[in-house]
Amino acid sequence: MKFSHVYIEKDVLNHPMTKKILSAFKKSTAVEIERYGDLFLRPRQNYVIQKKYTNIILAKKRYDFIYRGSQMCENFGIDEFYHTSNVLNCIYTCDYCYLQGMYPSANIVFFVNLEDFFNEVDKLSLDKKIYLSISYETDLLAFEPLTGFLSMWISYAMTNKNLLMEIRTKCANRAFFESNEIPDNVIFSWSLLPQEVISIYENLTPSLHKRILAIKKAIEKGVKVRISLEPIMYVEGFEKIYSDFIDELCKELPLQDIYDFNIGAFRMVKEQAKKMEKLKRTSFVFCYDTEVKDGVFTYKNEEYMKEFLHDRLAKYVSKDKLFIK
Secondary structure (H helix, E strand, O other): OOOOEEEEEHHHOOOHHHHHHHOOOOOOEEEEEOOHHHHHOOOOOOHHHHHOOOOEEEEOOOOOOOEEOOOOOOOOOOOOEEEOOOEEOOOOEEOOOOHHHHOOOOOEEEEOOHHHHHHHHHHHOOOOOEEEEOOOOOOHHHHHHHHOHHHHHHHHHOOOOOEEEEEEEOOOOOHHHHHOOOOOOEEEEEEOOOHHHHHHHEEOOOOHHHHHHHHHHHHHOOOEEEEEEEEEOOOOOHHHHHHHHHHHHHHHOOHHHEEEEEEEEOEEEHHHHHHHHHHOOOOHHHOOOEEEEOOEEEEOOHHHHHHHHHHHHOOOOOHHHEEEO
């Protein structure tokens, strides 16, 4: 990873995590700033152009550490569902990513004060069990060699038995599972799609083959693994491509060791989709029949797409392991 500039809030200049991250970017220009929002939330930024010249911002999170889980996300039957992120934006450049319609800037924000996140989770889970996803807005496993954030979250999870923590990823970092012990209250959820779809929509991400190898390594080490088949993206030859994809997964993966499967079609809040379409008018995302349902932008045939994958997967997997959103 190379970044020409690293912007640092003055309040975290001496934070140990700041020093660790800066040590990896000795050739980058360090710029002190007051608050990350002065840079990150500026108007008239172009997310797509900025994504080609991304820089990083080291900041302190001061409030709103934890949010209720979105209705657009699967909660797996758990009412106390929350999400948090100490990183804003992602190293990958997926064409369908809602972040480009959500944030004005493609710069990556690292909130270095993880200790404050842990304190807030402690308070929330003091007298109840919670399900917390920590990587909806980034890929912590992909950033792990740089930050070590994921190892810190996992170490924290070991101390909180009221916490069930989910880590979503597309990363193929097998080495992480060789060197880290993962407790039972942590689930790694890999997003998988056919290689034909990855090649079109998921720029810079690991191949399907490499992700499968990482999943096998995680399972070998006793990690709870969820397979997330989302967002289902339309592609010419949909039925054959996705049928072959399901067959490949069920041939390559030890299905008895998969915790569960999540199936969901491409969907996005209407306002985010409008912003994204202005930035990417020629994207394949907007080349097929779509509609807005209850404020959510999605394919007109999203139900068919989800049911197609569900029915195909149900030939191999018990239906009580299948969740469809």
